Amino acid sequence: MFLYDARKGGVRGIRQKAGQSLIKLKNAGFTYGGRDILSEMNLHLQAGSFHFLTGPSGSGKTTFLNLCYQALMPTTGTVQIFEQDVRVMTRDDIAKMRRRIGVVHQNCQFLDHLSVRDNLMLPLVVSGRKDEIEQSSLGDLLSWVGLTDRSNALPPELSGGERQRAALARAVIMSPDLILADEPTGNVDWEMGQRLMALLVELNKMGKTILVATHDLNLIRKVKSELSARTLRISNTKLQLPGANL
Amino acid sequence: MEVGHFILGTLSGDRNADRVVPPTGFTARLTTLTAAAMAFLTVFALALSLATGRLAANWNAELAGTSTIRISAPEGQMAAQSEAVLEVLRTTPGIASARVMSEAEQRKLLEPWFGPDLPFDTLPVPRLIEVLEKGRGPNSAGLKLRLSAEAPGAVLDDHTRWRRPLVDAAMRLRILGAVSILLMVGSTAAMITLAAQSALAANGQVIEVLRLIGARDVYIVRAFVRRFTLRVLFGACVGTTLAMIWVFFMPDAAEEGAFLTGLGFQGWHWILPVLIPPLAAFLAFWATRWAAFYTLLRLS
Ligand SMILES: Nc1ncnc2c1ncn2[C@@H]1O[C@H](COP(=O)(O)OP(=O)(O)O)[C@@H](O)[C@H]1O
Ligand SMILES: [Mg+2]
Numbered sequence: 083m084f085l086y087d088a089r090k091g092g093v094r095g096i097r098q099k100a101g102q103s104l105i106k107l108k109n110a111g112f113t114y115g116g117r118d119i120l121s122e123m124n125l126h127l128q129a130g131s132f133h134f135l136t137g138p139s140g141s142g143k144t145t146f147l148n149l150c151y152q153a154l155m156p157t158t159g160t161v162q163i164f165e166q167d168v169r170v171m172t173r174d175d176i177a178k179m180r181r182r183i184g185v186v187h188q189n190c191q192f193l194d195h196l197s198v199r200d201n202l203m204l205p206l207v208v209s210g211r212k213d214e215i216e217q218s219s220l221g222d223l224l225s226w227v228g229l230t231d232r233s234n235a236l237p238p239e240l241s242g243g244e245r246q247r248a249a250l251a252r253a254v255i256m257s258p259d260l261i262l263a264d265e266p267t268g269n270v271d272w273e274m275g276q277r278l279m280a281l282l283v284e285l286n287k288m289g290k291t292i293l294v295a296t297h298d299l300n301l302i303r304k305v306k307s308e309l310s311a312r313t314l315r316i317s318n319t320k321l322q323l324p325g326a327n328l
Numbered sequence: 329m330e331v332g333h334f335i336l337g338t339l340s341g342d343r344n345a346d347r348v349v350p351p352t353g354f355t356a357r358l359t360t361l362t363a364a365a366m367a368f369l370t371v372f373a374l375a376l377s378l379a380t381g382r383l384a385a386n387w388n389a390e391l392a393g394t395s396t397i398r399i400s401a402p403e404g405q406m407a408a409q410s411e412a413v414l415e416v417l418r419t420t421p422g423i424a425s426a427r428v429m430s431e432a433e434q435r436k437l438l439e440p441w442f443g444p445d446l447p448f449d450t451l452p453v454p455r456l457i458e459v460l461e462k463g464r465g466p467n468s469a470g471l472k473l474r475l476s477a478e479a480p481g482a483v484l485d486d487h488t489r490w491r492r493p494l495v496d497a498a499m500r501l502r503i504l505g506a507v508s509i510l511l512m513v514g515s516t517a518a519m520i521t522l523a524a525q526s527a528l529a530a531n532g533q534v535i536e537v538l539r540l541i542g543a544r545d546v547y548i549v550r551a552f553v554r555r556f557t558l559r560v561l562f563g564a565c566v567g568t569t570l571a572m573i574w575v576f577f578m579p580d581a582a583e584e585g586a587f588l589t590g591l592g593f594q595g596w597h598w599i600l601p602v603l604i605p606p607l608a609a610f611l612a613f614w615a616t617r618w619a620a621f622y623t624l625l626r627l628s
Contacts, residue, residue, distance in 0.1 A: 153540070173624075174544050181542035191537045195350040204348070208543035252541070 102129045102165075104260050104291055105150050107321075109159035112145055119145050123159070123321040125314070127293065129259070132286045132309060134302050135295040137316035143295035144188055146316065147262050150293070151183045152176050164259075181209050184253030186263040190245045192237035198248050199224070199233040205256045215255070227251045227281065242269030250281060254290075261285060263294045267301060279305055348538060349531055349551045356559055359523050363563030363608060364570075366516045370509055371571030371601045377505025378600075379591045384498035393465070397426075397457040401481035406455055409479040413457055416478050422466035429456040516560075516608065517615045524556055524619040532627060549620040553613060560612035564605040572601050 105127035112120040120142045127133065127150075135143050148154040149161050152168045161168045163179055171179065192201045202223065206212050224230045227247040232240065240248060246266055253261055263282065267275030279294075279301055286292045286309065296302065305311050315322040397417075401409045410428055417426040429437075431448060434456055438446060468486050475482045528535065538548050575592050593601070 151540075177539070177542050177544040179542075180540065185540060187540075191533065191540070193348060193350070193534055193537055196347070200347075204538075205541040207348070208538060208541060208547050256542070 103127060103162075104129055104164060105293075106162040106165075107149075107156075107159065108162075110149065110156040110161050111158040111319075112142075112149060112154060113157040114145075118319050120149070120316070120321070121158070121319045125321060125323070127260075127291065129291050130286075130289055132283075132292045132305075132311040133294070134305075134311055134313045135293060135316065136297055136299070136302065136313060139297060141316040142319065143297075143316060144264055146321070147185075147264050147293070147295055150260075150262055151180055151185055181205065181256055182259045184256065184258040184261040186246065186249045186253050186261070186266050188264040188268060190249035192245075192248070192252075194237050197234050197236060198229060198240070201237060201248065202252050202255055205252060209256070211256075223251050223255060228277070243271070243274040246270055246274075246278060247281075250278065254285060258290070260291045260293070263292070265296055266294060267296060267298055275301055276304070283308055348548075349527075349534060349555065352527060352530070355523055355527055355530075356555075359520070359556065360559045360563035360566075362519050363516065363560040363612070364567035366512050366519075367564040367567030367604050367608060368571040369567075370512050370604055371568055371575065373505045373508040373512065374600055374604075375575050375591050375593060377502050377509070378593060378597050380498045380501040380505065382594070384495050384502065387495050387498070393461050395459045395461065395465075396485040397459060397475070398454045398483045398485055399457065399479065399481050400452070400454040400483070401479075403452075405481070409481050410455055410457065412479040413475060413482050416471075416474050417457075417459060420466050420471055420474070422461055422463055424460040424462035426457055426459045429458055513611065517611055520556060520560060520612050520615040521619040524552055524616040525623050527552060527556075528620055528623040528627070535624070535627060545621060545624050548624065549617060552620045553616045556616040557609050557612045561605055561609035564608035568601055568604045572598075575601075 103126040105125065107123045107125040110120070110123045111118060123146075135146060137143055145154065149156055150163065152161075152163065152171065155161075155168060163171075164182065166175065166179070192198075193204065196204070199220065202220065203212065203215070206215055221230070224233050227250060229244060229247055229251065232244060232248075237245065237248070246269060250263070250266065253263070261282070266278050266282070270278065275298070282292050282294060283305060302311070302313060397413055399406065399409050399413060414426055414428075417423050434453065435446065435448060437456075438453075468484065472484050475484060535548055578591055
């Protein structure tokens with residue numbers, strides 16, 4: 083597990099070479115019901131980078147993230163994930179690709195009949211890697227997100243902030259190459275938001291590629307003071323690359 | 329081999345796969361109950377089918393292949409007409425042999441009706457000729473025509489005439505049993521497919537979560553397949569056992585009713601109902617698998 087490895091000073095599971103593009107968009111666009119939601123987007127998301135994705139509510143941030151793990155198919159242009167065109171992926175390819183991407187959804191979904199602990203284990207269970215995690219690593223992970231004493235609770239019993247942290251823990255348990263977080267601080271107060279961002283910063287320092295959708299500019303400034311994060315902005319369905327003023 | 333291995337793997341394998349789908353009490357019990365009822369009915373249909381088959385075979389073997397010709401003629405002509413009938417029979421295709429019954433044999437035949445003291449000499453008892461058929465037997469209508477021409481006092485008593493409809497009815501009953509079994513197999517498959525589909529549809533959100541964290545379709549399918557197969561296996565075991573106990577304690581056909589034979593299983597036929605639960609489980613496995621893959625493709 084990544085925490086276990088982190089203690090030894092190494093990070094396992096970094097499969098990509100430095101400088102490689104994990105996500106490539108070429109003229110990608112998404113149309114819904116005849117309306118362009120996103121259009122003419124071009125991007126190379128470099129391995130090891132930390133990006134923010136901003137834009138007003140309804141500008142298409144969630145839609146953009148969905149394109150990045152094939153929850154949606156681009157209606158125009160091409161999207162490549164780990165060098166593979168999403169159009170030629172089989173359902174099994176998609177499943178395997180998602181094992182390398184940790185997603186923190188805007189509305190975190192869990193299996194409500196399983197405990198928090200079992201939900202965190204789920205990505206390992208479904209990929210047949212359950213035996214790879216030691217209980218101590220799972221304990222580390224739970225304490226890292228501050229859910230040690232909530233590990234036997236059921237998801238519906240969690241508060242908004244606890245859900246966000248559980249979702250983050252689940253997103254990283256497979257030691258994914260890429261972490262996509264959709265408004266991870268949306269349902270939590272400023273202090274909890276700070277803590278969650280600190281977790282993402284820590285992950286990036288361990289070598290993970292991070293893409294965080296948020297409209298909270300204060301949070302972005304805070305993170306940028308700690309590491310070199312770049313900001314992508316969605317404006318009028320277009321993706322504006324870094325350099326835009328904040 | 330491959331398939332058997334795969335099925336065993338699914339059933340014995342990852343219990344976690346089962347746990348990822350929330351328990352569904354009501355549908356589960358309904359599936360088990362239906363499987364039990366279907367297995368119960370299948371046992372009876374099977375028993376019916378086997379028993380009627382036995383019945384038809386008995387009747388055929390016992391009665392087919394013989395017929396009788398009765399000659400009623402004045403004393404003086406009896407011998408001549410018997411000779412003529414035998415001559416006709418000799419030249420009729422489909423007849424193995426024919427012989428005039430002795431007086432003692434006839435007496436024995438009539439005894440149950442008239443008692444042992446029948447005054448055979450004074451009564452105009454008709455003479456009987458026993459005919460053994462071969463192959464498909466003679467053409468009745470043709471034989472009758474020839475007999476009436478050669479020996480006006482001869483009457484062909486063709487047992488198969490009244491027997492044939494009974495045998496036909498038994499055979500039809502047997503087909504009915506087989507068709508019932510097929511219908512039950514079909515409805516069971518349909519029921520399992522529907523139940524599996526509704527279970528998948530009801531768990532749409534669970535499936536979505538599983539897909540998002542990288543579960544392959546086959547993993548999700550297994551969770552449902554395992555569950556439905558075990559349920560149907562259990563239900564079918566209960567239904568089959570109950571029905572077999574029932575059949576076992578059904579009154580045997582008494583000696584005098586042997587005509588109707590017992591409805592139960594005989595000899596190695598007892599193995600057949602035991603095959604119902606594993607076959608039902610096999611059916612459940614494939615029906616659920618098909619329904620699950622189909623539904624997953626449609627949900628996405
Ligand atoms: N399933 C959908 N049906 C209709 N419109 C949608 C759907 N999903 C997104 N949209 C539209 O796409 C636009 C972008 O939505 P979204 O990506 O959720 O924005 P954001 O995450 O930036 O708030 C919005 O105008 C929204 O109304
Ligand atoms: Mg959104």
